[in-house]
Amino acid sequence: MSPTPLTSRVSRFTLPNGLRVVVDTVPEAARMAVAVHYGTGFRSEPPGREGFAHLFEHLMFRGSASLPDGRFYDHVHRHGGHANGTTHQDYTDYYQVVPPGAFERALFAEADRMRAPRFTEAELAGQLEGVAQEIHQAVHGRPYGGFPWPLLPGAVFQNFANAHDGYGDADRLRRVTPADCMDFFTTHYAPGNAVLTVAGPLPAELVADLVERHFADIPARPLPPAPDLDEPHPQAERWVETTEPGVTATALALGYRLPDPQTDLTAYLAHTVLARLLSDRSGVPGTGTSLPGLSTSSGFFGPLDAKDPDALVLTALLPPDLAPEQALAAVRQQWSHWSDGTPDHDAIRRTTLAMAGEHHRAHGDLETRCRALGRLEILYGRAELLDALPDHLLALRPADLADAAHTLATALPAVLVMRPGATRTRPDRTTAKPQPVPPAARLSGQEPRPLPAYGQDLPPTSALLGDTVLDNGLRVLTAGDGRTPLAEVRLRLPLGALGWQHPGRVEALLRHSLSATDAPARAAALGGCLSLSTDGQWLDAAGHVPPQALRQWLEVLRSAVTAPLPDTLPPTPGRPVPHRLLDEALRRHWGGAEDPAPTPAALQRSVLRPAGGVLVVVGPLGAAAVTAAAHHALGGWDGEPAPTPGPFPEPDRLLILQDRTAGDVQLLCAAPERAEGATEAARYVATAAFGGYYGSRLAARHAGLSAQGFEIYSGRDVLLDIPRSLVRARMPRSQARQVLTALREEFRRIAREPFSSAEVARASGFCAAQLLAAFDSPALLADLLRQLAAAGHQVAELDRLPARLRAVSADEVSSAGAQLFGEQAMTTVALGDLDADALAAP
Structure with missing residues (x-):
């Protein structure tokens, strides 16, 4: 399969089963990003199935024919990568970032769940509880719950697809069965309704061959019917009033229809720039009205994140003396002012220059760029738009902004008001009569397949x-x-x-x-x-x-x-x-x-x-x-010589910082780093194996803390001018003595229990792969170089460090670990509502 170039870096091809593939060659990166966008989201849900797309996103991580029981993450975690998924109005995306050695396994995992996902009663029940908690936290369990999303779409739009609550109702979702999930998959997750995007340093031809190997034999299926998104323009302002207990300020959200970016990208971007101009200013200029904390968003989930229709959203917490009607009038007055005279040229230039720079910077990141290419392809068929957007922004003319401002000044927005009140009130949900969903045809070819072997990672390119x-x-x-x-x-x-x-x-x-x-x-x-x-x-x-x-x-x-x-x-x-x-x-x-x-x-x-x-x-x-x-x-900048820190005291001390209001206890155990003769690679891996990654000794022996939402981990850094080794922990007050006692025992054990070869192999492989993440973006690389240089490490050796991490022996790591954490007294600092005697060493 020969990819067709779209730009100097981006190419595209389509498999016979309809799967569209976008490949972005990024020679500066050291990892591979993989994203799959399916053309189904909240607005694809039929009446009666509100929230199904989001629930289904969760289920897609729980098992497939060759990777059952949540094994999807096996290749991700062990290689220091990450994976996730999100649900939006018109698409759902699944993405991973892994080192090149795990790239084929990442493709296999995506192909396996595109071909043969598994839905069981047990997994469905677990994910239903997780989704129910997410809905509670976002909508019911916090102040201003559901503001502005998912409440505002019901005010902006009338069509069920556009207006309904994409979270859905947890109780109704509990009626979903595994058979319903398979029907949804069969209908909406066809290869022809998806875009696979790959970004990273591997050549496009090799990527195309691997994609064809794993995805080409997935059978084609009919495409799902497109949801009805037709939405009449409003004929009047629509006000929705709600109340919220326990808050002191009235929250206001305004929703304006945005132009269709597929047919008028210039007008769409002009609206986006005007929204940014408004949010960058203190209040509403020229009106005498202050709207502190005014926030704007082009689209409910961000710019170019949905098909038409979408909304420009303004939100603010109103001062006590400002009524919602006055705030709306002030915003409308500003739109009118800009429609007559527009912002001055300097303001337009500053804003578009800043937005273009932010776009470049955000999409210098490997994962962000990969996901954005796939998003623009699934929504508009224009992955190449990603690199053209800064030029489109900088090409906007004052007249374009004046036209957009006139449109906004004469528009009829939706207004959502959430006032302080004794009880919580919300508008009725947008509903429509449920239609029967015919069962989809059963799929064949869902047998497990052998997993491809892991390959070799590429050394990062010395920059x-x-x-x-x-x-x-x-x-x-x-x-x-x-x-x-x-x-x-x-x-x-x-x-x-x-x-x-x-x-x-x-x-x-x-x-x-x-x-x-x-x-x-x-x-x-x-x-x-x-x-x-x-x-x-x-x-x-x-x-x-x-x-x-x-x-x-x-x-x-x-x-x-x-x-x-x-x-x-x-x-x-x-x-x-x-x-x-x-x-x-x-x-x-x-x-x-x-x-x-x-x-x-x-x-x-x-x-x-x-x-x-x-x-x-x-x-x-x-x-x-x-x-x-x-x-x-x-060159002419200078300063005074730095005073020398005082003499270093004896480290074996317990320092208590009393905080009677704290519910948790924070612990820090630290000592000057003393690992004479140990290489940097040995220290690095020893710190990880002891407590620096998910498979470490501390993680395994204190898994109960993590399960409760607390943490314990080891690290190395510099304090004053002293390199130090450390362990940090956060725990409930009731477990403070237990954890500190266990930590003291861990410090003693590391000296007498050397790391095994298997422990070191796992830790060194994780560290070497995770280190490659520093090359995911120019910003991350700058951060790492700053950190290494300031701490006195050899930055010139950075590109060789991953190989050295993999080559270090168990004896070297054990010796370094004992010196870092086991052969010296630690100073312990504790913060919380504590009794010093209860924490003292036995």
Whole structure:
């Protein structure tokens, strides 16, 4: 089968059974993404079967002829991959990301459930309970349940297919039988009603051969009848009033009919841009009306995610003095204002440039891109539209937006109002008379088939082009990546002694610097974005920018980190998350006496210094260009020498952080990393085998915690300037002593119970495969390079690390594990409503 090129990277072919196949060759990636989109969704459900499409999505993971009893995930989990599915208005998608060695098994698994799914009473009962819980959590068990979806479609539309609740009713769904499921599959899951999409580094010809091997003999079946989506345009506004107990603000949702993107893509995108312009502003400009938290969405599930009809959705929580009628009038006034004069050209350019950049960045990710190609193919027959959309956005004219604004200003929207009230009220469900569903023909050829063998993974392609240090001590790393026309930029600085002692003051400093310099807006004007943050250990700057504007982006960054500061800064609001509280307590314990609070200027000079930091740029740029931009923009940036942390104390201590309001207990056990003579590969695998993945010792021996929704895992990172090994756990208060006692025993056991060869093989295979995920997108690669370089690891060895992980011996891993977790005393920090005596070591 010879694929037909659609673009330089994307090709398409169709099997004789009607299955359409889209192949996207991504040489920069190290894993394979597989997606299957079936042309059936909520709007395919007949009356009386509301919610069936979503239930069926769950069932498709539970077994097929060759992979019964939930074995679909076998090839996914062991190789560090992931798989999932989602149900939408007009399609249901199933997707996986796995390393190349598991790619054929992924194709086999999709083909097996396209050919011969298994539906049993037991699996159906289990999934019905899961769906019932999901419906409860989304609709019944939370404030503003069902707002705006699935309530708003019933206000926007009248046709049953468009208007009904896609979640359905749990009690009615419980009447479904396995025979009903097989009928639905036979009718709606025919190969001709599906698109298979593959994205990754393997050649398109090889992908086509494997696809043909596993899918070509699935028998063709008649296509299901298309649902009736015909929807008359509204002749009047439709208001739906509901009430909700336990809330204080009225919620408002507006729904406007969108143009059909298949017949008028320009008008559709113009509506999308106007919605973005409205949500980007504070309130409704020019009307004097404030709508804090105004949110907009082009489509119930996002842009280009459904066939016509779909809706542009606006939601907001209204201030106490603003009636829904006033809010609607203010929005309509804004549409009218833009229909007369349109937003200014600069505003249009900034918005479309930002949206084009966000599109490029989002679809630089392997899974996101694979799913989007399949979605556009199943909905519109235009997978190639994915790469053309940024140009369509940038080509919009002011007149296009004025026309769209006029349409919105004169439209008759649906209005959903949810007011505070004593009881919960909801509109009647959209219903129609159930029609008998004739049983589908029985299928043949559903016998189990032998599973294909696993293959070999491909080594990741080395992307590192440059590694240099500027005169001010800033390290600059450049990695080439041509997946998107953007450069991913990361800067990481260690906070140093003063910053580690005063992380809240560092946060206040960053917040002021961003505001005072207007750095995020200036970066956006360049077609990029910029953020500054701290986790208490590092200061991170992150963002993206078109390559030609890298120097200007770095100049914006420098202006933020060197901004003039007032004598005092307001404290950071809120409380750190539990992990940070634990780390800050350990930092205080390990770091010694705390210095007096510094002035903002002194803190800036100490923390925001380039020496010891790392700048990472990943994108379509050479090392010389990146180094030149960094030297020009950041070469004159300097700071004070970092104070040296205090002496390290004895580690064998129990620190209690009392929180009488906490229902759970958080534990952190940590020690300086001491694995003399151990390779990085041995440390990596030892950490995973001990507690770093689903098949580890801690996961197996404490499976009860995970089953209750809690967690326990091991890791390695840097605290202060000290590499550390650690274990984190979260548990009910009643189990705190039991878990801590068991952990102490695990630390003793790892020294006397070496890892077996089988344990190491499983852990090393998982780690090597999972590491390939760093190459799924330029953004992930930039994140990993930043992490490795800041922690002192060899970034030049990254492409060889997966092979080294697979080659490490059980003796090496056992020795490293004993040194990391078993041969030294751990400092334990506990957060919760605790009794120190009850946690003390026996």
